[in-house]
Amino acid sequence: MKEIKAIIQPFMLQHVIDALKQIPDMPGVTVSEVKGFGRGRAENTDKSVTAWGTSVVPKIKLETVVADTMADKVVHTIQQHAHTGNIGDGKIFVYPVSQVVKIRTDESGEAAL
Numbered sequence: 458m459k460e461i462k463a464i465i466q467p468f469m470l471q472h473v474i475d476a477l478k479q480i481p482d483m484p485g486v487t488v489s490e491v492k493g494f495g496r497g498r499a500e501n502t503d504k505s506v507t508a509w510g511t512s513v514v515p516k517i518k519l520e521t522v523v524a525d526t527m528a529d530k531v532v533h534t535i536q537q538h539a540h541t542g543n544i545g546d547g548k549i550f551v552y553p554v555s556q557v558v559k560i561r562t563d564e565s566g567e568a569a570l
């Protein structure tokens with residue numbers, strides 16, 4: 458299993474989510490509002506705000522854990538649908554996941570996704 462974590466532009470969220478929901482067997486997605494900075498240090502952009510005493514830009518974080526066989530498809534779907542070509546489009550990180558437990562059913566592993 459893989460965890461895919463994507464930091465994207467907030468205004469691209471609906472477009473990305475619509476595409477992810479169309480992937481058969483897409484198990485689920487966690488969405489969070491986050492703030493951060495990249496190489497531009499959240500400077501020279503009208504989207505930056507001050508938080509925690511420093512300059513940051515609001516972003517959306519998507520987290521999903523999927524079967525290994527689905528990981529490339531999910532990464533490419535996010536990449537295609539979050540892309541504007543402008544600075545600040547965000548990044549996608551992929552991690553191995555060692556275990557998942559579904560609380561309601563006691564299932565574990567891929568069956569729990």
Ligand SMILES: Nc1ncnc2c1ncn2[C@@H]1O[C@H](COP(=O)(O)OP(=O)(O)OP(=O)(O)O)[C@@H](O)[C@H]1O
Nearest residue numbers: 464492493494495496497516543544545546547548
């Ligand atoms: N290496 C990183 N580790 C953790 N979070 C990151 C990293 N790079 C970017 N982020 C997060 O992603 C957000 C968007 O990053 P961004 O797309 O601006 O990266 P960048 O490297 O500056 O690229 P660009 O040149 O397109 O602006 C940042 O505000 C931050 O929250």
Ligand SMILES: [Mg+2]
Nearest residue numbers: 495496497545
């Ligand atoms: Mg940047």
